[in-house]
Amino acid sequence: MNAPRQGLFASLLIISFALQTFLLVLATTYQLKENRANQGQLMTSQLVADSLQEISPPNTVSLALIANRYSSNPSVASIRILSANNDVLATSGLQQTRTGEVFSRDALQNERKIGRIEITLIKPSIGEILRTEWIAIVLSFFLHVILWLAYRVIARPSRTEYLARIHNEMRLKNEIQALTEALEQEKSASASTAENETPKAKTLDTAQLLDDGKQVILDKQVIALNIQFYDPKQLLNSVSQSVATSHFNLCQIFLNKSIALCAQHYQIPTSTISIEEEFSAQGATICMSTEKPKAATCLLMISAVFQLLSEVLYKRYREEKRFVLQTRCGVSNAVDEMQLEAPQAAAKLCQTLSAKESAIHLDHTMLKNINECYQLITLPNPTNVLTRHAFMINGMNTPCAILAQKFRTDILKGKTPPQK
Template structure:
């Protein structure tokens, strides 16, 4: 009689051994990285101190001797001493082809850069780390082997337990047969009920489908987050809520400035959706003068603000995502309203990309200030007639930069 679930316990021991080995390698790698960082900073500082007097004027012989002396350290892969013009003055090291971590420090004399020191320290491979930790790995393997032998000896059932288990399995077998018969009967009754319901549904009059009403006189701007790693699903509301509010604040400020510049009223723009997990959507009537120019400038300015926010929050290790945006009119060929078309178009874009899909007579309003290129690899009617905004002229760029600066200054003043 064997111990129960020997295979499962063996699998758990294998996973445990692999995990223990992984943690051992991870801890060793972390310790070596810290030691290497401290050693690299110390060696570069010492080498700069020793060689700075020989760099200007360059004494290549003394510098070569210094490099060879420091290269005797077994952890050094290569050493390079360069002048201010990035010309190599001296090199050292026995394993120059070996990969490693590079430490660079400038040599400053009287606040003037006279050269640079580069030291590459050897970064041990996984195999080398495993060779240094072979004793700990073997001990872990022996411990897991002893656990396996102990389980086989302790968990093996007695004869009375074995007979009781056989009787229990026989009783369970009869119960399962009874449940199976009852389940088959339930399936038969359910099939009869479904057939009767379908028969009754055929005699009921069919409901008329309402035709899709398309909004042919509006333009929609859809701004979405570029989230290929699905980070939004892992963030709680206490983190995403303030971030969405800040994005909405930037969008509102951008809309106000653009409306004022293009002489439009706040009532001309409709907020279809405020910022949430699916981004934000605003809409404006295409019959308004400069409507497309206003939406395009809003998209460009918000993209600049989003880029600033992304860089700053990344430096502060805070949650942030890049954005993408699309402007579209309705697409009759696909029975899409402007809001639906913009939402579908933006899904084909990557981070920091803007696209536009409007009739040709409206494209003339922005083609003088924005560079338009066709979308690569179009897969449907929407993508074939859409254009990506690839740049803008100096006038539009200066206007967008001024709006961005004004919004950021107003935010900083409120924060202070």
């Protein structure tokens, strides 16, 4: 049972130690600079006073002795005593080749310049400062190590929290497994039903001619729901096929459960709802016949329930740092002006949306039926006939919201609608 986010806390401690060391060196450098300035001014003043009588006339021996006495200070790199003509009268210093900060002062006698004193004080390097402050740096290092060890002890989850986390993971695993088994059973049942049933012919209302003379027939009695993943960072291309397939299967399970519950609530036979494309990298598409009066309302409720499930899945997987993508939904019927069937129009409409958004493109009759349940706003920045007549879903009334949340909760709890 390790403490959570140990790596992040260790990174913060490393940054803290580096910043503290940097500030320590910076403060020491500033303090040494202040001390060096005061020392340089004081030493030049004293050296001028001591050597003033020996400069004019110049007494090089006495000046050399005076300079040697001052250069015994370990902070002095070199000393030079110059005449009024800048001739060197005496030099001294144990580290004359070392650079540092130079302090100079003129030697004045009766307000007349008779010479100049130059003292170079050693400017310590970063390494020398670190060597002088090694005790503080080592203590800081041990303090950060103690904080690291204390965090591992204090932040470590208790046995109760650890067991609760294991329980939640097992519960999630069992729910996913149960939903996967239910999906397999539904696939088997659908396959056996398809073998015994004769496919129904679609009713075709609209026929138009293209410029080349070919006839394009659009089915006006079908509406489609297209669900796509919102993946601006192209994360699907960076994960393995097994991880992506597992995510697709879970989304398909949620979609199948949403279809079953919504169809039962609105008393619509599931035979009028067909899954044209199961979940893949391009999303999923379901189509529905408009023969039933509440077909559009049912399809929009399927979209709303799936979006709620997708958001729950996204938050949970993000907390566990697992691969997950948000979704967007588009509902549309056929578009005559653009020669688009309902699935094509729904997919094209969906591409204009961002994460968690839903939009619809329906005829006037269906819009009138759903207007009381959903709050619609015009789609911003339309670019074609489809988006110009489309609406974005901005909310739903209280009964629909309660119903969608109930369906979401039932699906997450693994409840299955009774078979009729």
